[in-house]
Amino acid sequence: xxxxxxxxxxxxxxxxxxxVKLHSAIREERIQFHLLHRxxxxxxxxxxxxxxEKQPVPVEEQTKGFEVEEGKYIIVDPEELEQTAPxxxxxxxxxxxxxxxxxxxxxLERVYYLEPDINLKGYNxxxxxxxxxxxxxxxxxxxxxxSYIGALRTKGKILRLNTLxxxxxxxxxxxxxxxxxxLSEKELQIGSELINKLTAPFQxxxxxxxxxxKLRNLIDKKARGEKIAILRPRRLKPTAPDKLLxxxxxxxxxxx
Amino acid sequence: MAEQAIWSGxxxxxxxxxxxxxxxxxxxxxxxxxxxxxxxxxxxxRRMFCPEEDxxxxxxxxxxxxxxxxxxxxxxxxxELESLSPERSRTIEIVEFTDMKEVDPVxxxxxxxxxxxxxxxxxxxxxxxxxxxxxKVGLAxxxxxxxxxxxxxxxxxxxxxxxxxxxxxxxxxxxDFSPKEGKVEAGDKSRMKRDIKKMMGDFNPEKxxxxxxxxxxxxxxxxxxxxxxxxxxxxxxxxxxxPADLIAALQESMHKIKRNR
Amino acid sequence: MSRRAVEIxxxxxxxxxxxxxxxPSYGFTKAHVLDYYxxxxxxxxxxLKNRALTLKxxxxxVEKDFFFEKRxxxxxxxxxxxxxILRDDEERMTVCLVNDLGTLMWVENLASLxxxxxxxxxxxxxxxxxxxxxxDPGDQANIxxxxxxxxxxxxxxxELRLASYVKTSGKKGLHVYIPLNLKETTFEDTKKFxxxxxxxxQKNYPELVTAKMAKEYRKTKVFINWSQNDSxxxxxxxxxxxxREKPVVSFPLEWxxxxxxxxxxxxENLQVLHSEAVSRAEKQxxxxxxVLTKKQKLPHL
Numbered sequence: 001x002x003x004x005x006x007x008x009x010x011x012x013x014x015x016x017x018x019x020v021k022l023h024s025a026i027r028e029e030r031i032q033f034h035l036l037h038r039x040x041x042x043x044x045x046x047x048x049x050x051x052x053e054k055q056p057v058p059v060e061e062q063t064k065g066f067e068v069e070e071g072k073y074i075i076v077d078p079e080e081l082e083q084t085a086p087x088x089x090x091x092x093x094x095x096x097x098x099x100x101x102x103x104x105x106x107x108l109e110r111v112y113y114l115e116p117d118i119n120l121k122g123y124n125x126x127x128x129x130x131x132x133x134x135x136x137x138x139x140x141x142x143x144x145x146x147s148y149i150g151a152l153r154t155k156g157k158i159l160r161l162n163t164l165x166x167x168x169x170x171x172x173x174x175x176x177x178x179x180x181x182x183l184s185e186k187e188l189q190i191g192s193e194l195i196n197k198l199t200a201p202f203q204x205x206x207x208x209x210x211x212x213x214k215l216r217n218l219i220d221k222k223a224r225g226e227k228i229a230i231l232r233p234r235r236l237k238p239t240a241p242d243k244l245l246x247x248x249x250x251x252x253x254x255x256x
Numbered sequence: 257m258a259e260q261a262i263w264s265g266x267x268x269x270x271x272x273x274x275x276x277x278x279x280x281x282x283x284x285x286x287x288x289x290x291x292x293x294x295x296x297x298x299x300x301x302r303r304m305f306c307p308e309e310d311x312x313x314x315x316x317x318x319x320x321x322x323x324x325x326x327x328x329x330x331x332x333x334x335x336e337l338e339s340l341s342p343e344r345s346r347t348i349e350i351v352e353f354t355d356m357k358e359v360d361p362v363x364x365x366x367x368x369x370x371x372x373x374x375x376x377x378x379x380x381x382x383x384x385x386x387x388x389x390x391x392k393v394g395l396a397x398x399x400x401x402x403x404x405x406x407x408x409x410x411x412x413x414x415x416x417x418x419x420x421x422x423x424x425x426x427x428x429x430x431x432d433f434s435p436k437e438g439k440v441e442a443g444d445k446s447r448m449k450r451d452i453k454k455m456m457g458d459f460n461p462e463k464x465x466x467x468x469x470x471x472x473x474x475x476x477x478x479x480x481x482x483x484x485x486x487x488x489x490x491x492x493x494x495x496x497x498x499p500a501d502l503i504a505a506l507q508e509s510m511h512k513i514k515r516n517r
Numbered sequence: 518m519s520r521r522a523v524e525i526x527x528x529x530x531x532x533x534x535x536x537x538x539x540x541p542s543y544g545f546t547k548a549h550v551l552d553y554y555x556x557x558x559x560x561x562x563x564x565l566k567n568r569a570l571t572l573k574x575x576x577x578x579v580e581k582d583f584f585f586e587k588r589x590x591x592x593x594x595x596x597x598x599x600x601x602i603l604r605d606d607e608e609r610m611t612v613c614l615v616n617d618l619g620t621l622m623w624v625e626n627l628a629s630l631x632x633x634x635x636x637x638x639x640x641x642x643x644x645x646x647x648x649x650x651x652x653d654p655g656d657q658a659n660i661x662x663x664x665x666x667x668x669x670x671x672x673x674x675x676e677l678r679l680a681s682y683v684k685t686s687g688k689k690g691l692h693v694y695i696p697l698n699l700k701e702t703t704f705e706d707t708k709k710f711x712x713x714x715x716x717x718x719q720k721n722y723p724e725l726v727t728a729k730m731a732k733e734y735r736k737t738k739v740f741i742n743w744s745q746n747d748s749x750x751x752x753x754x755x756x757x758x759x760x761r762e763k764p765v766v767s768f769p770l771e772w773x774x775x776x777x778x779x780x781x782x783x784x785e786n787l788q789v790l791h792s793e794a795v796s797r798a799e800k801q802x803x804x805x806x807x808v809l810t811k812k813q814k815l816p817h818l
Contacts, residue, residue: 014451016444023433025362028426030403034329036321037306037313041329043321044304044313050293051301051488051749063294065486066287066476069585070571070633070751072485073292074476084471095464096457101357103459104412105419106281106367115433123435125444133452138459149464155360158430162361167461169285173413176279176371177595181381191386194270195353199392202358204406205424207397211404214340215332219322222330231339235346236266236273241378244272248382251270280611283591299749371595498713502817506717509676513669514721 007143008117011126011152011159013094018126019117020092022143022161026111031215085145092161094137094152103136103151107164114159123159130154138164190248197255263400267370267383267409267416269350274380275373276348278400281417282367287472298488341399348418350394350409359393359408363421370409370416380416387411528596528619532626539578539628543763545791547628553758553791554625557766558618560798561756563809565621567638569602569612571751572629579630579760589613590627597623600639614639630760633751637704642748644700647808648707648815649752650693650714651686651742655727655735660787663691664779666726666739670718671772677816682808683775685787687759687767690739691775692752696811704748710815711743755805756798758791766794769804 010019035044047056064081065073116123130137130153137152139161151162221228239247261277268274291300303312321329338345372380387394387410394409405420520533535548554561572586589599589611598614615621615632624632636645650670652663667683670693674681682694697707715728718741727738745752753759753767768789778787789797 013455014447016448016451023428025428025430026422026426027428028422031322033320033322033332033402035304036319036329036331037309038317038319040306040308041319041321041331042306042308043327044318045307046302047305047312048291048300049303049305049312050296051298056305057293057300061294062300063292063297064289065292065297065299066289068476068480068485071749072487073290073297074479074483074485075292075297076289076475076479080475080479081472084468084475086468086471094455097452097455098457098459104417105361105364105408105410106412106417107461108361108364111362113428113430113433116435120435120438122444122448124438124440125448127435128440129445129448129452133449135452135456140464145468147467149461153361155362156430157434160362164461165282166285166464166466169282170461171281171283171369171591173369173415175592175594176369176415178371178380178415179377181378183378183382183385187382188385188389191382192390195386195390195392195394198270198350199353199355199390202354202360202395204363204421207395207406207423209404209406209423209425210397211341211399215337218332218336218340219324219330222332223324228336229339230335231342234342236268238266238275238373238376239272239379241375244379244382247271251272254270280591498709498716499818502710502713503717505677505817506673506713509673510717510721512676513672516672517669 005115006112009090009092009141009143010117011092011094011137011139013137016122016126018122020114020123020159020161021117022112023115025113025160030209031212031219082145086142086147088145089142092139092141092150092152094139096138097133097135098138100134100136100153103164106170108151109163109165111160111162114161124157127154127157127159130159184245187245187248190245190252194248194252194255197252261371262368264373265346265348265398267348267350267396269353269383269394272379272383273347274383275376276370276380276416277373278368278418279371281369285466285469287469287476292488296488297486337402338399341404345399348396348398348407348409350396353387353390353392353394356391356393356410362427364408365420365422367417367419369412370418384411384414384416525622526618528594528617528623530594530619530622530626532622537578539575539630540762540764541578541580545764547626549791550628550630550758550764551622551625553764553795554621555618556795557756557798558621560803561632561754562615562618562621563803564755564805565615565632565634567600567614567616567640568634568754569600569639569642570615570624571633572613572624572627573631573633573760574627574629575760576628579762583760585633586629587612594619594623596620602639602642612639630758632754632757634754635748635751636707636746637748641700643704645702645704645707645746645748646696646698648695648697648711649745650695650711651745651752652691652693653686653735653740653742654689655738655740657737658735658739660685660689660691661779661782662725662737662739663689664775664787666718666722666741667691667693667775668772668779669722670714670741673714673718679813679815680807680811682769682805683772684755684767684769684805685765685789686753687757687765687788688761692767694805694808696808696813697815698810698812699814702815704746706815706818707746708743710818711741711746715741715743755808756794763788764791765789766791768794768797771804 005021007022010017050057064076139150149164153160263278266273267276306313321331408419522531537547575583597620598616599611601609636647671681684692718726719728727740757767758764765788
């Protein structure tokens with residue numbers, strides 16, 4: 001069952017215009033809990049409370065402020081903010097094409113499926129060409145008052161649009177300031193061999209959300225009035241640096 | 257040591273265990289605003305409110321419940337949640353590796369970094385290097401808070417990145433969007449090829465800036481110049497001076513000092 | 518942009534724009550700022566330790582735009598200690614803790630001329646370790662008026678057996694600190710107490726003191742800002758520079774010293790410049806040391 005169309009636009013580059021419809025690619029499902037008041041198990045509601053009056057504040061009395069200094073705010077009213085919204089446009093402008101594989105998954109945000117709009121105009125051709133040349137398109141567009149950058153990609157016969165994070169939203173590895181550590185070629189070789197031996201084809205279907213299942217069981221058990229055993233999480237003992245090679249070799253033996 | 261982590265524990269593959277901490281890899285760039293009371297500009301806070309007793313409820317009086325029937329709940333405590341998968345709440349066990357190229361990007365959800373805790377630096381570096389050499393990602397399950405995640409652990413610019421993945425069930429099918437077989441104009445293809453060739457380059461994320469964010473910041477700068485920012489005033493005044501004992505003691509002390517000055 | 522890599526207390530740092538003049542009318546560059554903080558570090562670090570830092574950054578000097586940051590800049594070296602705290606609106610936020618010289622230098626390299634910290638430690642943000650009175654003179658009042666108020670305040674508190682300590686704000690006012698350092702103290706306690714004190718002061722010295730924030734009440738009076746006793750509020754850290762025309766410091770004074778100045782109508786000497794701060798601190802030690810250690814309980818609550 002297909003999700004509804006979220007937005008319509010058209011991909012533009014050079015002389016090409018390919019009209020498309022965006023669809024969600026993901027639907028998350030999980031057990032929802034409510035927050036309750038301990039003593040009477042009444043469902044709680046979230047309210048915006050004034051810090052000083054300690055009373056709930058109705059929506060009409062709420063306004064947005066940007067804190068410039070301790071306790072000092074610049075008030076922004078909704079119309080002014082509206083005016084900063086980008087001009088609405090339906091164009092998904094491709095700025096450049098890059099070879100696939102350049103974009104680190106850390107940059108990926110949301111993914112949309114693109115359905116051809118208006119009689120396939122150019123859609124199949126674009127899919128074909130992008131596949132042949134093994135490229136992705138870096139695009140910019142505005143949607144629902146926000147500006148986006150994204151990657152236009154192919155998968156099978158379909159085009160997908162993956163929104164990307166802005167560069168300053170990704171924390172650089174440099175700032176983690178990890179230590180350099182020299183490793184022996186032997187350790188690296190055995191490590192690589194071990195990884196290769198533990199490699200399997202990517203079959204995500206075999207990973208189920210077992211936690212959800214266990215959670216449902218827990219809820220059923222409690223509903224029946226059964227007692228629940230509390231287990232403590234166990235921590236694994238870390239491998240000491242001088243025992244690393246040993247652990248690698250033992251692992252290799254184990255999987256062989 | 258360094259950063260306070262979102263989670264700390266161990267990452268393991270086969271018989272190797274590496275102590276690590278989970279830290280943020282991304283930080284939203286949007287301009288964030290505070291919600292204020294338009295009457296006096298005091299900041300608003302989100303609080304949980306009990307509609308029956310008409311009062312605010314502090315965090316220690318809040319419990320988690322699953323609704324099995326209207327207004328009928330099964331309560332679940334933090335301990336009980338942690339007991340569901342005790343091994344997985346402190347360990348990320350990589351059960352297998354897979355080729356980077358095989359992972360369909362649609363699976364990627366949210367990224368984090370793993371940084372080594374004391375003593376784990378060497379093993380950490382080994383895992384990073386070995387995964388980089390072999391171009392593989394490690395797949396694991398782990399529990400964070402209320403949820404269990406399927407995750408991909410990969411090397412990224414010399415660090416370990418952990419990216420949560422969507423479960424297969426959560427990925428919507430895309431067959432409905434499959435274009436019905438249509439004629440592909442050869443002219444279209446060669447024209448596109450030509451245009452694409454001209455537009456080839458490298459991915460440089462720094463080249464793109466969030467224009468809305470810039471506009472908002474400019475608006476704020478402009479407003480700051482026009483008018484001084486508002487400040488939330490101190491609310492209560494004369495009435496409600498304070499505990500009677502204190503006021504009395506203060507007044508008495510005041511008399512004494514005035515006499516001596 | 519010029520950069521220089523240095524090693525400070527075992528940490529590698531890349532310092533930039535050292536020659537940039539941050540106090541142009543006085544002639545005090547970033548190198549001077551870093552040098553000041555390095556020299557004062559052994560006095561200021563205990564007062565910054567384990568407190569959520571609010572940076573007040575002047576990248577182009579005191580005459581240009583500043584911005585303040587409560588979040589720890591995400592591109593911080595891994596050895597900078599941080600803590601995750603819960604803000605008023607339930608959002609989690611990562612803050613910097615200036616716990617060592619390296620971090621202090623890193624923060625100053627970001628031109629955070631002023632360092633502001635809360636009266637509680639990051640690990641226990643709802644437990645104030647001191648109660649503060651922020652004495653703020655109205656437009657037509659000055660630091661001398663503040664000095665008089667501070668001295669009365671000291672006497673009043675002493676009657677209740679509470680020891681107090683005073684420092685210059687570095688601007689027009691004075692800050693009076695009452696060390697508490699007890700686990701049971703809450704912000705509700707310090708707010709209630711300080712408010713009551715402020716109101717009694719206003720009642721008894723109405724020409725000199727006001728407890729009301731609104732500008733129209735303040736003009737010739739000294740406002741006792743008791744509302745600073747709040748988990749969301751910060752005060753300029755003792756020994757921090759101020760972003761004024763000259764690099765003055767928020768510096769602790771001996772009560773006797775304040776009495777002498779108040780008696781002599783000597784406003785000039787109440788402002789302590791960077792060089793004087795260093796030499797005085799080295800000579801007399803940290804006059805605010807007891808604020809971190811003395812245990813006192815607020816009576817009559």
